[in-house]
Amino acid sequence: MKSICFHCQFVGVGLADTRCPRCSYPLITNLAAAALGTQDLEVLFASTAKHTPPPLPGLSAEPRQAQLLMQRRREKALARLEARRAIAEAEKKRTRQLAVASWCAASAAVALGLLLTLNVMGAL
Numbered sequence: 015m016k017s018i019c020f021h022c023q024f025v026g027v028g029l030a031d032t033r034c035p036r037c038s039y040p041l042i043t044n045l046a047a048a049a050l051g052t053q054d055l056e057v058l059f060a061s062t063a064k065h066t067p068p069p070l071p072g073l074s075a076e077p078r079q080a081q082l083l084m085q086r087r088r089e090k091a092l093a094r095l096e097a098r099r100a101i102a103e104a105e106k107k108r109t110r111q112l113a114v115a116s117w118c119a120a121s122a123a124v125a126l127g128l129l130l131t132l133n134v135m136g137a138l
């Protein structure tokens with residue numbers, strides 16, 4: 015049996031008194047079996063850090079149903095967005111080609127008109 019004074023750090027072994035003989039502060043009596051040294055604590059912490067605890071009942075590492083559904087929904091939305099973007103890109107390209115073609119046609123019509131006019135007026 016060990017008695018410790020937390021006021022003046024007095025340590026006595028086998029004391030019958032409940033008060034510290036130095037400062038009369040109440041002594042904390044400790045049984046030797048209950049005393050844990052720092053070495054014991056280190057061993058305990060090292061042994062618990064080594065192995066991972068078993069999973070809690072009802073829990074598994076596999077993704078939950080809601081998580082799977084959310085991932086599927088996100089993938090579908092991304093695919094839809096990508097398809098929409100590709101369609102918009104193709105449409106933009108086609109309108110550009112149409113604009114170039116109409117500009118070429120207009121230029122050709124103007125050149126033809128000019129040639130016809132010059133031909134009619136007898137310049138050529």
Ligand SMILES: [Zn+2]
Pocket residue numbers: 019020021022023024034035036037038039
């Ligand atoms: Zn004391």
